[in-house]
Amino acid sequence: MKKLLLHVCCAPCSTHSIEELKKDYKVTLFFSGSNIYPKEEYEKRLNEARKIAKIYDLELVEDSYNHAAWREFIKGLEAEPEGGRRCEKCFEFNLKRARDYAEEHGFDLFTTTLTISPHKNSQKIFSIGRKLGRFLEIDLKKKDGFRRSVELSKKHGLYRQNYCGCEFSIRK
Numbered sequence: 001m002k003k004l005l006l007h008v009c010c011a012p013c014s015t016h017s018i019e020e021l022k023k024d025y026k027v028t029l030f031f032s033g034s035n036i037y038p039k040e041e042y043e044k045r046l047n048e049a050r051k052i053a054k055i056y057d058l059e060l061v062e063d064s065y066n067h068a069a070w071r072e073f074i075k076g077l078e079a080e081p082e083g084g085r086r087c088e089k090c091f092e093f094n095l096k097r098a099r100d101y102a103e104e105h106g107f108d109l110f111t112t113t114l115t116i117s118p119h120k121n122s123q124k125i126f127s128i129g130r131k132l133g134r135f136l137e138i139d140l141k142k143k144d145g146f147r148r149s150v151e152l153s154k155k156h157g158l159y160r161q162n163y164c165g166c167e168f169s170i171r172k
C-alpha cells in the first residue's frame with residue numbers, strides 16, 4: 001500500500017476522510033492549522049485530532065503552530081470574503097506544510113480533509129495541490145462525504161466548531 005499523509009484541518013472533517021482513504025492507503029495524519037485563531041481554539045481542535053488518531057489507531061504528526069507566519073502569508077487579503085483569495089492563500093500555506101513533511105519523510109502522496117467542506121471549492125484546492133506535486137486529487141465531499149462526517153462526529157462526540165478558523169471568519 002502507498003504511504004499517504006493526510007492533512008487534517010479538524011477532527012470532524014477527518015472522520016469520513018479517513019474511512020475513505022484507509023481502504024486504499026496507509027494513512028498518517030498531519031494536523032496543521034496555523035490559520036486557527038485564537039491559540040486556545042487551535043489547542044481544542046488539536047485535542048480532538050488526537051482523539052481521532054486514537055479512535056482509528058493512526059499515527060498523528062502535530063505540526064508547529066505559527067499564526068504570525070500565517071498572517072504574513074495572507075497579508076493584504078485580510079478583508080477578503082470567506083471563499084475568496086485569502087482562503088486560497090490559506091490552503092496554500094497548509095498544503096505546503098504537508099507537502100514538505102511528506103517529501104522529507106518518504107510519503108508517496110499527500111492530500112487534505114479540506115475538500116470535504118461544502119464551503120470549500122475542491123477545484124481550487126486541486127489546482128494548488130497540483131502545483132505543489134505529490135498531491136492526491138480526491139474530492140471527499142463526494143459520496144455524501146460531508147453528511148457522513150457530521151454523523152460520525154456525533155457518534156464519536158467530537159467538538160464541532162462554528163467558524164472556519166481564522167479571526168476573519170469568526171461570526172459576530
Ligand code: SF4
Pocket residue numbers: 035036082083086087088090091164165166167168169
Ligand atoms: S476563512 Fe478559513 S479557509 Fe479562509 S482564510 Fe480563514 S481559516 Fe483559512
